[in-house]
Amino acid sequence: MIRFEGVSKSFGGAKAVDDVTLSVARGTICALVGTSGSGKSTLLRLVNRLLEVDAGSIRFDGEDVTRLAPVELRRRVGYVIQSVGLFPHWTVERNIATVPRLLGWSSARIGERVAELLDLVGLPPGLHARRYPDELSGGQQQRVGVARALAAEPELLLMDEPFGAVDPPTRRGLQDSLIAIQRRTGTTILLVTHDVEEAIRLCGTLAVLHHGRLLQTGTPASVLTHPASDEVARFFGGPLLGLNRLKALRVGDRAHVADPPAAEGEPIDTDATLETALARMVAEGRSRLPVRHLADGRSGVLDLADLVRP
Numbered sequence: 001m002i003r004f005e006g007v008s009k010s011f012g013g014a015k016a017v018d019d020v021t022l023s024v025a026r027g028t029i030c031a032l033v034g035t036s037g038s039g040k041s042t043l044l045r046l047v048n049r050l051l052e053v054d055a056g057s058i059r060f061d062g063e064d065v066t067r068l069a070p071v072e073l074r075r076r077v078g079y080v081i082q083s084v085g086l087f088p089h090w091t092v093e094r095n096i097a098t099v100p101r102l103l104g105w106s107s108a109r110i111g112e113r114v115a116e117l118l119d120l121v122g123l124p125p126g127l128h129a130r131r132y133p134d135e136l137s138g139g140q141q142q143r144v145g146v147a148r149a150l151a152a153e154p155e156l157l158l159m160d161e162p163f164g165a166v167d168p169p170t171r172r173g174l175q176d177s178l179i180a181i182q183r184r185t186g187t188t189i190l191l192v193t194h195d196v197e198e199a200i201r202l203c204g205t206l207a208v209l210h211h212g213r214l215l216q217t218g219t220p221a222s223v224l225t226h227p228a229s230d231e232v233a234r235f236f237g238g239p240l241l242g243l244n245r246l247k248a249l250r251v252g253d254r255a256h257v258a259d260p261p262a263a264e265g266e267p268i269d270t271d272a273t274l275e276t277a278l279a280r281m282v283a284e285g286r287s288r289l290p291v292r293h294l295a296d297g298r299s300g301v302l303d304l305a306d307l308v309r310p
């Protein structure tokens with residue numbers, strides 16, 4: 001759905017994005033990660049043309065973004081940034097309605113859409129629609145920012161550190177909401193984050209940038225299992241890479257049929273992370289956990305040794 005082809009962008013002679021080629025498939029979440037200044041935000045802004053490429057092209061469903069009219073780009077591509085950027089003198093309702101109003105939707109259609117979106121992001125419309133941004137918590141403002149970006153049902157959502165300013169438990173709640181929303185709407189998401197854990201939790205594909213260059217792409221499990229270079233390994237924790245890998249792998253990736261079937265304790269789900277499994281083993285003082293329903297329907301076990309095998 002999005003194809004970056006040899007994309008470069010410089011500021012005053014310094015390359016912020018250097019010859020990046022990357023594809024993001026429709027309906028997937030791709031996380032752009034990398035050290036500060038590696039070009040993540042610049043790459044995102046080139047998509048909705050807040051910035052223009054110096055070289056290369058960005059295709060959106062096959063069409064060069066420079067050929068799309070600004071109003072069409074705004075309808076098809078939502079944008080969420082860390083500082084949220086809500087208009088302080090507008091109610092939540094009016095903030096969310098920004099793009100639909102620009103597109104000339106009827107007020108009835110806008111009202112319905114606003115209520116639907118507030119429900120979707122977990123803010124009951126009756127309580128929140130008429131509030132102003134400064135009457136909301138930071139996490140609630142972030143939710144409104146996401147609702148606003150989704151207002152005109154964009155095919156693509158660009159998110160730049162969307163949950164950067166909220167505390168970890170709220171952040172996890174927002175991540176869960178985003179996963180649920182993405183599953184429901186099928187929106188393609190390109191997300192910038194500094195947070196390794198967030199990237200692993202949310203995305204199907206990681207794209208690792210360093211000094212403007214794309215070092216590696218792949219699923220979190222593949223990148224963390226086979227980092228392509230020392231820079232990638234360093235970014236994902238250096239000496240702690242192994243622990244981060246446990247966040248990217250699932251019980252189902254490593255569990256095996258029980259032989260003998262005996263294992264004590266509450267069975268763990270195949271889609272739990274290996275990190276969760278390890279935490280349970282440590283907390284419960286066991287080196288084996290029963291596993292609920294392997295792919296073939298049989299019950300299985302996970303041994304401590306399964307966590308460390310390559």
Ligand SMILES: Nc1ncnc2c1ncn2[C@@H]1O[C@H](COP(=O)(O)OP(=O)(O)OP(=O)(O)O)[C@@H](O)[C@H]1O
Binds near residue numbers: 016
């Ligand atoms: N508008 C601009 N004018 C001049 N230089 C810029 C501009 N925007 C970005 N840069 C420079 O381009 C490089 C990449 O910046 P960018 O914001 O894309 O990195 P980033 O990976 O998103 O960083 P961070 O994680 O710190 O937000 C940096 O060296 C930055 O200083």
